[in-house]
Amino acid sequence: MTLWRVVQNEWMKLVRRRRLAVVVALALCLVGMFALGEHHEKQIYSRVPTQAASADWKANAKADLAAAEAQLSLLERRSPTSAGAAQALAALQQRVQEDRYRLAHDVGPISPNLLNGWAETSQFVGAATKTFIPLLVVILVGDMVAGEMTQGTIKLLVVRPVRRRTLLLGKWLVSVASSAALSFLLCFAFLGVALAIDGPQGAMQPEWLNVHVRFFTQPGALQPTPVAMYDHAAVWPMWHAFLLQSALVAGAMMAVASIAFTCSVLFPSAMVSTSAAMGSIIIGFVVAAMARGQSWVRMLFTTHLSLYGDLAGGTAFTVGSPVSLAQGVAVLLVWTVVLLAAAFLRFGRQDILNA
Amino acid sequence: MNVLQLFDVTKRIGPREIVRQLNMSVRAGEVYGFLGPNGAGKTTTIRMIVGLIRPTRGAIQVCGHDVERDPVSAKRHLGAIVENPEMYGYLTGRQNLLHYARLAGLDRIEERIERVAKRVGLQDRIDDKVKRYSLGMRQRLGVAQALIADPKLLVLDEPTNGLDPAGIREFRELVRALASEGLAVFVSSHLLSEVEQMCDRVAVLQQGRVIAEASVAELRAGAGSLRLRVSRWDEATAWLRARGFEVDGSDARLVVHHLDDARVAKLLRDLVGAGFDVYEAARTGGLEQSFLALTGAESGGDTP
Numbered sequence: 001m002t003l004w005r006v007v008q009n010e011w012m013k014l015v016r017r018r019r020l021a022v023v024v025a026l027a028l029c030l031v032g033m034f035a036l037g038e039h040h041e042k043q044i045y046s047r048v049p050t051q052a053a054s055a056d057w058k059a060n061a062k063a064d065l066a067a068a069e070a071q072l073s074l075l076e077r078r079s080p081t082s083a084g085a086a087q088a089l090a091a092l093q094q095r096v097q098e099d100r101y102r103l104a105h106d107v108g109p110i111s112p113n114l115l116n117g118w119a120e121t122s123q124f125v126g127a128a129t130k131t132f133i134p135l136l137v138v139i140l141v142g143d144m145v146a147g148e149m150t151q152g153t154i155k156l157l158v159v160r161p162v163r164r165r166t167l168l169l170g171k172w173l174v175s176v177a178s179s180a181a182l183s184f185l186l187c188f189a190f191l192g193v194a195l196a197i198d199g200p201q202g203a204m205q206p207e208w209l210n211v212h213v214r215f216f217t218q219p220g221a222l223q224p225t226p227v228a229m230y231d232h233a234a235v236w237p238m239w240h241a242f243l244l245q246s247a248l249v250a251g252a253m254m255a256v257a258s259i260a261f262t263c264s265v266l267f268p269s270a271m272v273s274t275s276a277a278m279g280s281i282i283i284g285f286v287v288a289a290m291a292r293g294q295s296w297v298r299m300l301f302t303t304h305l306s307l308y309g310d311l312a313g314g315t316a317f318t319v320g321s322p323v324s325l326a327q328g329v330a331v332l333l334v335w336t337v338v339l340l341a342a343a344f345l346r347f348g349r350q351d352i353l354n355a
Numbered sequence: 356m357n358v359l360q361l362f363d364v365t366k367r368i369g370p371r372e373i374v375r376q377l378n379m380s381v382r383a384g385e386v387y388g389f390l391g392p393n394g395a396g397k398t399t400t401i402r403m404i405v406g407l408i409r410p411t412r413g414a415i416q417v418c419g420h421d422v423e424r425d426p427v428s429a430k431r432h433l434g435a436i437v438e439n440p441e442m443y444g445y446l447t448g449r450q451n452l453l454h455y456a457r458l459a460g461l462d463r464i465e466e467r468i469e470r471v472a473k474r475v476g477l478q479d480r481i482d483d484k485v486k487r488y489s490l491g492m493r494q495r496l497g498v499a500q501a502l503i504a505d506p507k508l509l510v511l512d513e514p515t516n517g518l519d520p521a522g523i524r525e526f527r528e529l530v531r532a533l534a535s536e537g538l539a540v541f542v543s544s545h546l547l548s549e550v551e552q553m554c555d556r557v558a559v560l561q562q563g564r565v566i567a568e569a570s571v572a573e574l575r576a577g578a579g580s581l582r583l584r585v586s587r588w589d590e591a592t593a594w595l596r597a598r599g600f601e602v603d604g605s606d607a608r609l610v611v612h613h614l615d616d617a618r619v620a621k622l623l624r625d626l627v628g629a630g631f632d633v634y635e636a637a638r639t640g641g642l643e644q645s646f647l648a649l650t651g652a653e654s655g656g657d658t659p
């Protein structure tokens with residue numbers, strides 16, 4: 001099939017370009033920085049006095065569960081109307097869910113002088129997916145078409161008996177596949193580093209997903225107060241949540257790759273197209289930060305680069321209005337489809353005059 | 356059947372018509388020269404033939420397939436170099452050829468690569484990175500990629516630019532050999548000598564219009580001059596002028612202008628018949644003068 005041959009070609013070119021070497025070098029720097037940070041943090045933690053792992057955590061958990069459930073039954077009929085009441089309710093719900101999870105899966109808390117490598121990685125990946133990983137993706141695929149325009153190689157490519165849209169589709173598939181692969185590899189490189197430094201404990205520790213954030217307007221307050229609510233929350237083991245997070249990072253980076261790819265079709269110079277893609281990401285963040293709390297900020301693709309944050313509640317806090325994973329996926333999909341449609345329209349009918 | 360056919364092709368970019376109402380056809384086994392000074396519109400025409408840009412009006416067919424409506428079928432029979440043959444410098448020559456062969460949907464690719472590499476004399480350097488190739492080697496690789504799919508039509512845009520004289524001669528021989536195997540070759544040039552030596556037919560392009568189309572033999576015969584050394588030159592000059600020949604000459608060497616083959620033959624016969632002795636007779640100018648006369652311009656470059 002023609003498309004498959006285009007994909008083989010594009011892959012061959014991608015892995016032999018100097019850009020890939022640059023990306024790999026930057027990625028290794030990033031992993032190194034994370035390793036240094038973890039090492040430093042581990043030193044600090046090791047100064048915390050060791051506690052004998054309490055063997056009777058189960059008894060404590062059972063007692064805590066009974067107490068929390070009793071308090072909860074008093075509150076639960078009324079939906080909270082103030083931030084304070086909501087926070088109290090949420091804290092109780094979280095306690096109940098944690099105790100139940102620990103007892104059901106026989107998972108005791110980890111000693112306070114040990115770092116949880118899984119949680120550390122998850123936190124770092126959450127930050128990196130909004131900053132560093134998109135930049136790597138843009139460097140990797142921000143000139144997929146523009147590079148060939150600049151080099152002039154597009155001429156001998158378009159002369160072949162292949163439809164232009166097939167060429168473009170092949171290039172796009174390689175762009176998104178390589179970006180997804182890069183994100184996955186990075187996530188697991190971070191995890192490997194964290195587990196090597198911090199130890200493997202923590203895989204089974206609880207992680208809350210599907211956390212809804214409610215905003216309470218307080219009299220006299222300038223901005224509404226966000227409160228994470230646990231009514232519909234699910235508790236997952238961390239290793240499980242991390243797999244989901246990696247997949248979501250890869251998905252978001254495929255959207256970033258598509259945006260960068262479109263830039264590479266719309267701007268015929270490799271430099272301009274890469275800069276335009278980076279610029280649009282940076283501008284997205286700046287605008288989102290300035291317009292925090294406005295509901296339209298949820299329509300920006302930069303808001304949802306951490307899809308896992310959409311699911312675990314973090315995104316709503318930064319954006320200042322409620323979001324959900326479904327919303328995030330929909331926003332990224334719409335951006336991707338609209339921009340790709342523009343790219344295909346443009347490339348399909350464009351006169352290639354200056355290459 | 357014509358391998359390449361242009362019907363009334365016009366291309367407008369912005370307010371300017373870069374090429375206007377081109378009608379040309381190239382047959383199998385023929386080397387067709389597309390001669391014009393720089394900026395005449397040769398590259399623009401070639402970009403339309405290979406589907407990089409669309410004609411504003413008119414149509415182009417390759418082996419009977421419309422380039423705009425059925426690009427895949429049309430391009431299946433096409434090999435081309437447009438301006439410089441830019442290739443992927445970070446790939447080897449072999450990887451470049453593999454890349455293009457895949458896009459043509461070919462089978463037994465390795466065999467083909469060996470064959471075309473040998474044909475253009477690159478077999479020893481085919482596994483080097485292209486960024487380490489000399490300009491001449493890049494041109495050869497350009498020809499190799501154009502030939503990889505056994506095309507019926509070869510479109511070459513000023514292919515000898517940057518080649519040394521030996522390279523040009525070799526290239527000319529390759530083009531002639533390909534034509535004798537039945538390929539149609541469409542080759543643009545701003546150099547008259549090149550077209551004269553390589554082509555069977557030629558179209559002369561000036562400011563986007565074809566102002567002449569003829570076989571090279573016709574053009575060569577068309578508007579040449581004849582240098583003569585004869586006895587009694589002053590009498591001979593008067594005698595020739597009386598018969599309507601255009602003669603320059605203030606000494607024993609006369610130059611008679613605007614002669615084709617038939618007129619040259621008749622002139623010599625009559626001159627001898629009239630009792631003049633002819634010591635020397637040489638044709639000059641030929642295509643070069645026709646070209647200059649037709650385009651009214653410098654040919655735009657140095658003859659290598």
Ligand SMILES: Nc1ncnc2c1ncn2[C@@H]1O[C@H](COP(=O)(O)OP(=O)(O)O)[C@@H](O)[C@H]1O
Pocket residue numbers: 353354368373391392393394395396397398399400
């Ligand atoms: N991208 C473009 N936009 C506008 N005019 C162009 C463009 N490219 C070429 N031209 C004009 O078209 C004319 C023909 O150019 P070209 O086909 O490259 O000539 P040639 O190959 O015969 O030297 C020139 O006058 C040039 O200025």
Ligand SMILES: [Mg+2]
Pocket residue numbers: 397398399438512513
């Ligand atoms: Mg040109």
